[in-house]
Amino acid sequence: MSRPLLASPPRVISLGLDLFARALETLDVSVVHLAWTPPAGGDARLADLLARLDARADTIERANAEALARLTGGEPFLVDCRPAWEALELPERTVLHAGPPIAWERMCEPMQAAVLCAARYEGWAANDDAARRLVETGAVRLEPCHHWRTVGPMAGVVTRSMPVFVVENRARGNRAHATINEGLGKVLRYGANDETVVARLRWLATEAGPLLGAALRRTGGIDLRALMAQALRMGDEMHQRNLAASALFVRALMPHAAHVGGRHHALARLGEFLSGHDQFFLNLAMAAGKSMADPVAGVASSTLITALSRNGTEFGVRVSALGDRWFTAPVEMPVGLYLPGFGPADANPDMGDSAIVETIGLGGGAMAASPAVARFLGAGGVSEALAATAEMREICVGEHPIFRVPGLDERGVPVGIDVRRVVETSITPLINTGIAGRKAGTGQVGAGVARAPLGCFTAALEALVASA
Amino acid sequence: MSRPLLASPPRVISLGLDLFARALETLDVSVVHLAWTPPAGGDARLADLLARLDARADTIERANAEALARLTGGEPFLVDCRPAWEALELPERTVLHAGPPIAWERMCEPMQAAVLCAARYEGWAANDDAARRLVETGAVRLEPCHHWRTVGPMAGVVTRSMPVFVVENRARGNRAHATINEGLGKVLRYGANDETVVARLRWLATEAGPLLGAALRRTGGIDLRALMAQALRMGDEMHQRNLAASALFVRALMPHAAHVGGRHHALARLGEFLSGHDQFFLNLAMAAGKSMADPVAGVASSTLITALSRNGTEFGVRVSALGDRWFTAPVEMPVGLYLPGFGPADANPDMGDSAIVETIGLGGGAMAASPAVARFLGAGGVSEALAATAEMREICVGEHPIFRVPGLDERGVPVGIDVRRVVETSITPLINTGIAGRKAGTGQVGAGVARAPLGCFTAALEALVASA
Numbered sequence: 001m002s003r004p005l006l007a008s009p010p011r012v013i014s015l016g017l018d019l020f021a022r023a024l025e026t027l028d029v030s031v032v033h034l035a036w037t038p039p040a041g042g043d044a045r046l047a048d049l050l051a052r053l054d055a056r057a058d059t060i061e062r063a064n065a066e067a068l069a070r071l072t073g074g075e076p077f078l079v080d081c082r083p084a085w086e087a088l089e090l091p092e093r094t095v096l097h098a099g100p101p102i103a104w105e106r107m108c109e110p111m112q113a114a115v116l117c118a119a120r121y122e123g124w125a126a127n128d129d130a131a132r133r134l135v136e137t138g139a140v141r142l143e144p145c146h147h148w149r150t151v152g153p154m155a156g157v158v159t160r161s162m163p164v165f166v167v168e169n170r171a172r173g174n175r176a177h178a179t180i181n182e183g184l185g186k187v188l189r190y191g192a193n194d195e196t197v198v199a200r201l202r203w204l205a206t207e208a209g210p211l212l213g214a215a216l217r218r219t220g221g222i223d224l225r226a227l228m229a230q231a232l233r234m235g236d237e238m239h240q241r242n243l244a245a246s247a248l249f250v251r252a253l254m255p256h257a258a259h260v261g262g263r264h265h266a267l268a269r270l271g272e273f274l275s276g277h278d279q280f281f282l283n284l285a286m287a288a289g290k291s292m293a294d295p296v297a298g299v300a301s302s303t304l305i306t307a308l309s310r311n312g313t314e315f316g317v318r319v320s321a322l323g324d325r326w327f328t329a330p331v332e333m334p335v336g337l338y339l340p341g342f343g344p345a346d347a348n349p350d351m352g353d354s355a356i357v358e359t360i361g362l363g364g365g366a367m368a369a370s371p372a373v374a375r376f377l378g379a380g381g382v383s384e385a386l387a388a389t390a391e392m393r394e395i396c397v398g399e400h401p402i403f404r405v406p407g408l409d410e411r412g413v414p415v416g417i418d419v420r421r422v423v424e425t426s427i428t429p430l431i432n433t434g435i436a437g438r439k440a441g442t443g444q445v446g447a448g449v450a451r452a453p454l455g456c457f458t459a460a461l462e463a464l465v466a467s468a
Numbered sequence: 469m470s471r472p473l474l475a476s477p478p479r480v481i482s483l484g485l486d487l488f489a490r491a492l493e494t495l496d497v498s499v500v501h502l503a504w505t506p507p508a509g510g511d512a513r514l515a516d517l518l519a520r521l522d523a524r525a526d527t528i529e530r531a532n533a534e535a536l537a538r539l540t541g542g543e544p545f546l547v548d549c550r551p552a553w554e555a556l557e558l559p560e561r562t563v564l565h566a567g568p569p570i571a572w573e574r575m576c577e578p579m580q581a582a583v584l585c586a587a588r589y590e591g592w593a594a595n596d597d598a599a600r601r602l603v604e605t606g607a608v609r610l611e612p613c614h615h616w617r618t619v620g621p622m623a624g625v626v627t628r629s630m631p632v633f634v635v636e637n638r639a640r641g642n643r644a645h646a647t648i649n650e651g652l653g654k655v656l657r658y659g660a661n662d663e664t665v666v667a668r669l670r671w672l673a674t675e676a677g678p679l680l681g682a683a684l685r686r687t688g689g690i691d692l693r694a695l696m697a698q699a700l701r702m703g704d705e706m707h708q709r710n711l712a713a714s715a716l717f718v719r720a721l722m723p724h725a726a727h728v729g730g731r732h733h734a735l736a737r738l739g740e741f742l743s744g745h746d747q748f749f750l751n752l753a754m755a756a757g758k759s760m761a762d763p764v765a766g767v768a769s770s771t772l773i774t775a776l777s778r779n780g781t782e783f784g785v786r787v788s789a790l791g792d793r794w795f796t797a798p799v800e801m802p803v804g805l806y807l808p809g810f811g812p813a814d815a816n817p818d819m820g821d822s823a824i825v826e827t828i829g830l831g832g833g834a835m836a837a838s839p840a841v842a843r844f845l846g847a848g849g850v851s852e853a854l855a856a857t858a859e860m861r862e863i864c865v866g867e868h869p870i871f872r873v874p875g876l877d878e879r880g881v882p883v884g885i886d887v888r889r890v891v892e893t894s895i896t897p898l899i900n901t902g903i904a905g906r907k908a909g910t911g912q913v914g915a916g917v918a919r920a921p922l923g924c925f926t927a928a929l930e931a932l933v934a935s936a
Contacts, residue, residue, distance in 0.1 A: 230711075233703055233840065234702040234703045234711070234712050235701055235702045235703065235874065243698075243702070244702050244712060244715070246719070247712070247715035247716050247718070247719045248715050250715070250718060250719040250722060251714070251715045251718040251719070251742065251743050252743055254718060254722050254739035254742065254743060255736050255737075255738075255739030255740040255742075255743050256736075256739075257739075258726070258733070258735040258736035258738075258739045259733065259736040265726070265727065267726040267735075268723050268724075268726035268727040269723075270723075270726075271722035271723030271724075271725075271726045272723040274719065274722065274723075275719050275720055275722060275723050370874075371874040371875065371877070372701065372874050381874075381877040381878070382874070382875060382876075382877055406703065406838075406839040406840050406849075406850070407839065407850060407875055408850075409839070409849040409850055410849070
């Protein structure tokens, strides 16, 4: 009897490319495949930068623990709604926009359209041509929302007479702000700019905003962290889906709004606006996120992300240890589903400050809470939703102690995006997002997902090494 | 070389008791275990009854398909809230109660307490002793809610001045009713009976009910099926958990309530009541369920359940082919979690018409939608929630086309409980429930789950065979 080469069938562990594993599987050979890739995609320069940070890993881990505690320990309370000139002391002829700083001529069309429309709405210019001249001559200044303790979805345009929600992080004493979400379709933030847009902005400023403000002041502050934790248990990931949070907000607001009353039928009009508006809460989640993320800036040696943001041209990130600096790269195109009559050719690149919700662990990283949203990823459903959250876990340093998911048996969402892990794994944050039409005046054309570009993170990594 | 007994390792299929399978597993023998049990638990008499129905299985399947179509095709719209004397023409000195018919002296304490309290509230008696004499002498009549197109949670007490919600099943033209849910703790339906209970009932009748009615009439009807389908996607199973549905209801109601206004601060008081009331929607889910289940009665040869209900002493079921007849058995004790200061010794047996929600596929059978509620089953969590829904699938003939669960990748909840399957498998419906204190005046002591007793179903099976 000839002796076999092996005493028992071979048991194989395969690394890297799965070609070998698949070949063995076709031969019925037992194989365990590890989807290993070399760190930083095999880029020797990046691997060297990572190694240099490794040399002070203990310091960084301690700093990141402190940064994570600040991030997850935020206590955002919604306390008011006031015009931006009051809440932010926003001056005349200043337009805030989403994303990192950008010059007028590099802005995408929908953001330019929103800027010009806001100038008309404020009465600074009678028409778009006049408004454009004001901007081009510097008579109207452009600044990022993020520089004004504010965040804005999509174009993110804020001017002084617009009411903004005021969120107070009671754990740290800082405040953050966001406008009132206008609804879907033809709205300013998606670059729509006709008279219906301006009329809605006027109603928000003259009736809805003051009524919301009076009601909110009467509440003594709505605990947004508790409300968001509850909504996460109800299928919201709070970027693409805000139905539960919006309904819970209305329920909490209603008695106070009824008490303060307002003009005849003002409450009924506000109720009508709210009752049809499933994304109303998005701006509140964003302001809460900004209020939680801002105090994480400036923890020496921390490699955690404190802002993810897009201006439609560039994607920008901020890193705790590096304070207010932006690290940018060209923004990517979202992929997703389109409204009837629109397709990918109509889409603007990724835009908005709304990725602040991904910064605090919601949105893309919380997809496990929201299988219905996972359909933007492809087949959708539970397994794709769980996979998205599992992927974000790869680049995060912790789990949220408050934002927990029943579908994960009460496990917290991943939180605390670490620049090092992003570069090491080449996995960049997954952002759930709306999609604006690329032509001025179009408005929303769809919704989907986008990736933060790796370039932001490699630039931040270089700066972290240089600053050490 | 000796020849082995078997050419390859044994591969075993084991049936019934799992002792053999477990023994083989300890020997590393590959075994597939089928948890087979003999039909009807090996009861020869029941097996014979099932076999007799098998002889006309085709007729029954056709009848059940028709019954299921009626059950799942119901279109419940909430159209009004009016006093029971208007909506039901409920006469003076009539008290409706939960469950199948029951004589006064066989009622449990909390139901008796609620009956007497209602008599005081209506002004029929100055105190409990006087009220008791009216009941004992027949001057106050007791009738089941179910006989009055109405359902009531727990004690289920309804009298003429109490406002009831009016739900219209627009697919069939019938109506069903339920009182306004009073909230948790010391409330009439849990057998509490002090002055705070009566005061709340008066506020509901004089202020909240009329305001709700005026607002609902202005809506033109709220589509409860759509709202419930949405809430099921938001973690409600709509028996133990109604948070999403309650918040969605407030959001839909608010503009209409604001339009009709009401007395000074009436809207604010209603808003305060609603904003703290996570179980508000339960009674609406029940009235919707009753409106959907009632038209299923009287489909010749159908073995589907059209009502599950408990009066705290007996559990009653109705079967489609047998119309209005009740089949009863002694009710079981719920198991669950208790409020601070209470334990199982304080619990009343299972009670209430609320199991109408299980009749239409919600509650226990929809646990997969609501992992948070599964903690009442033991360890809780996703796997226990999925297992509960999978178990109910064993006794149901279909899946709901509208009530779908994201966590089941959009599969519908099991619906259409078949008496035959219940007897064959000995699996009885799982009911999510509140737990009343067994002593009069206590109120709610906990929440948990209960099982419908098998005896109702074997009695119904006998009657089905006898009626053939």
